[in-house]
Amino acid sequence: MDNDIAPAQQRAFPRLLRAVEPPLALYLRSGRNDHIVLAQSLTEGLTGLRGIIFDPGRPKPQQELRDEADRRGVETVLDPRMIELASEMVERRKELAGLDWAFAGRKGADELKTNVGKEAARKIAAFVVNNGFSAVVAPTHYLNRAEDPWVSADCFLTSALRDSLDTMGATEIPVYYPLALPSAIFRNSAQRKEILRALRDVPIDSIWLRIHPFGTTASGPIALTGYIEGCQEFHQLKIPLVAERTGTVGIALLSFGAVGGIESGITTGESFNAIGLTRPPNKGKAFLPPPRVYVKELGAFLSVEQARAFFSLRGMKAFFGCRESCCTRGVQDTLDDPRRHFIVTRAREVARISSVPVTRRRQIYLEEIVRPATDLALQASRVFPALDKQRRRVESWRGTLGAVERENPLQSWSEPPNGRRVVARHRASAE
Numbered sequence: 307m308d309n310d311i312a313p314a315q316q317r318a319f320p321r322l323l324r325a326v327e328p329p330l331a332l333y334l335r336s337g338r339n340d341h342i343v344l345a346q347s348l349t350e351g352l353t354g355l356r357g358i359i360f361d362p363g364r365p366k367p368q369q370e371l372r373d374e375a376d377r378r379g380v381e382t383v384l385d386p387r388m389i390e391l392a393s394e395m396v397e398r399r400k401e402l403a404g405l406d407w408a409f410a411g412r413k414g415a416d417e418l419k420t421n422v423g424k425e426a427a428r429k430i431a432a433f434v435v436n437n438g439f440s441a442v443v444a445p446t447h448y449l450n451r452a453e454d455p456w457v458s459a460d461c462f463l464t465s466a467l468r469d470s471l472d473t474m475g476a477t478e479i480p481v482y483y484p485l486a487l488p489s490a491i492f493r494n495s496a497q498r499k500e501i502l503r504a505l506r507d508v509p510i511d512s513i514w515l516r517i518h519p520f521g522t523t524a525s526g527p528i529a530l531t532g533y534i535e536g537c538q539e540f541h542q543l544k545i546p547l548v549a550e551r552t553g554t555v556g557i558a559l560l561s562f563g564a565v566g567g568i569e570s571g572i573t574t575g576e577s578f579n580a581i582g583l584t585r586p587p588n589k590g591k592a593f594l595p596p597p598r599v600y601v602k603e604l605g606a607f608l609s610v611e612q613a614r615a616f617f618s619l620r621g622m623k624a625f626f627g628c629r630e631s632c633c634t635r636g637v638q639d640t641l642d643d644p645r646r647h648f649i650v651t652r653a654r655e656v657a658r659i660s661s662v663p664v665t666r667r668r669q670i671y672l673e674e675i676v677r678p679a680t681d682l683a684l685q686a687s688r689v690f691p692a693l694d695k696q697r698r699r700v701e702s703w704r705g706t707l708g709a710v711e712r713e714n715p716l717q718s719w720s721e722p723p724n725g726r727r728v729v730a731r732h733r734a735s736a737e
Contacts, residue, residue: 329660330560331356331567331722332653333383333548338364340572341371343645348374350631354653354660356567356723357381357441363401365437372438381440381725386430388445389486389516393583406433407445415447415459423459424466431470434479441480441725442467444510448518448583449487452500461508468509480511480727484550486580489517493532498539505543511728512546514569521577522553522605522699527706530555534710537564538718546723551578554605558707560659561671563719568656573598573607573648599640600648601626602655604683605675606696610641616690617641625682630654664719668711676704 336344336358344358348371358375360368362384372382391408402408410426411418418426426445434442444464447456464483471479483505491497492515505513515537520529537547537559548567549559553576556568570576574595599613600606603626608616617623617637632650633639640647662670683697 327660327664328722328724329354329356330656331546331548331724332656333357333359333381333567333569334649334652335359335385335569335571335575336361336368336371337571337574340645341368343572343643343649345371345374347646347649348378348380352650352653354657355380355649357383357725359383359385359443359569360439361401362386362405362433376438376440382438383441383443383482384430384434384437384439385443386433386445389448389484389583392447410445410463411447411459415455418459419462423463424470427463427466428470431467431474431476434471435474435476439479441482442471443514444481444483446484446486448580449485449491449501451491452497452504457501457504461504464508464510478727480723480725481509482512482514482548482723483508483510484514484516486516486578487518488580489520489529489532492517492536493528495539498536502540502542510545511726512548512567512723513540513543514548514550515565516550516578518578518580521551522555522607524577524579525552525555525699525703527702530558530703530706531710533559534562534564534714537720541718541720545721545728547720548723551575553577555703557605557655557659557675558671558703560656561667561675562707562710563664563667563716566720566722570652572645573600576607597644597648599644600651602628602651603679604686604693604696605679605700606683606693608692610644612692613644614641616686616693619689622686622690626686665716668707668716672704672708672711676700676707680704 332355334344334355357380358371360372360382375382386407387402391402391405392411406429407426410422417423430442430445444467446460446464449456464481468481471477485501517533520533540547546567547565548569549556549565550569552559552568553570556570559565560568596610598607598609601608617627623637627637628640628647628651630650632647659667659670679700683693683700687693687697
């Protein structure tokens with residue numbers, strides 16, 4: 307073939323390119339002392355982070371992190387902590403009790419459907435605008451059933467928040483609706499339909515699922531399959547779903563199309579348990595749990611002391627030591643700064659699932675993540691018995707999700723949130 311003609315001939319046949327799907331979303335919750343490591347990770351070029359969730363009780367120490375996140379196009383999301391404000395734990399947290407909207411709902415759900423609720427919504431909106439947040443979590447409550455009086459109150463309050471934001475000119479700021487309820491209610495189709503009917507006309511841009519009990523340590527076969535089935539029904543709303551506090555199993559939920567985003571604390575918040583919302587707080591000074599070490603190949607967390615002992619065993623550094631940019635000196639960096647290691651590692655996990663078409667994500671998860679994890683966990687638990695629970699856990703995930711793949715073909719999936727308002731969507735049917 308004439309070399310002078312070949313390039314022109316090649317240009318005559320355009321290549322067919324696969325449409326790039328929007329990346330899955332990772333949200334990290336900035337704890338009391340996490341703003342420094344998060345800011346460091348951002349300045350070092352961290353990619354794959356959709357947003358950071360902020361506590362309203364400490365706006366000044368986190369201002370620098372918010373500015374850096376804004377500069378890099380990372381969402382800054384305010385959580386007004388209404389779920390916690392309605393619980394006994396508020397007595398332990400002076401910074402929560404001192405919030406401008408802490409008064410709302412103390413007399414019950416009906417109070418929120420009056421000017422009291424509108425005033426609370428206005429104060430939350432003002433806090434969002436005045437502090438430059440780019441998104442806000444709606445002020446909702448923990449539900450005990452679909453007929454819970456908090457349902458209508460929360461819908462009213464969320465609509466009032468949207469109206470207040472619009473009145474203040476913040477029409478571009480999305481509102482994310484936390485749906486916190488027991489796993490048994492979320493798995494019940496009749497209860498789900500009632501909740502779907504209630505949310506159908508509420509002006510929200512995604513739903514954040516906070517299911518009790520669920521997460522890395524509370525995701526048995528029934529809970530896991532029920533979570534996926536529940537999400538599939540919520541896909542009717544045509545708005546993104548985000549799984550809160552699901553831990554490592556959140557990667558599976560992303561892979562199986564159940565949700566389009568996950569939320570996590572930094573080495574904490576691996577599951578959601580509502581008992582702390584209903585039980586009076588223990589007396590004494592609250593303390594912050596120390597950071598834990600994430601072992602990606604096992605999907606497991608170890609205390610720093612456990613991790614030090616684990617990596618001292620023969621062959622463990624070679625099998626499980628981190629080789630990513632967060633740990634240039636290997637295991638020593640992992641032990642010295644476990645939070646930074648977790649941030650980079652979790653972002654890479656989400657990016658790997660995002661990199662393949664949605665129709666292949668289940669297969670990638672089963673073959674590249676959970677299957678190797680079961681084999682490695684078996685080997686690791688033989689020399690380090692503290693990992694035996696994790697071995698049984700990942701074996702359960704492998705069996706359960708393998709059955710879901712065979713018996714429940716992918717028919718719908720959640721779009722990832724992108725930080726913008728959902729302009730139009732199909733509503734769930736009322737039947």
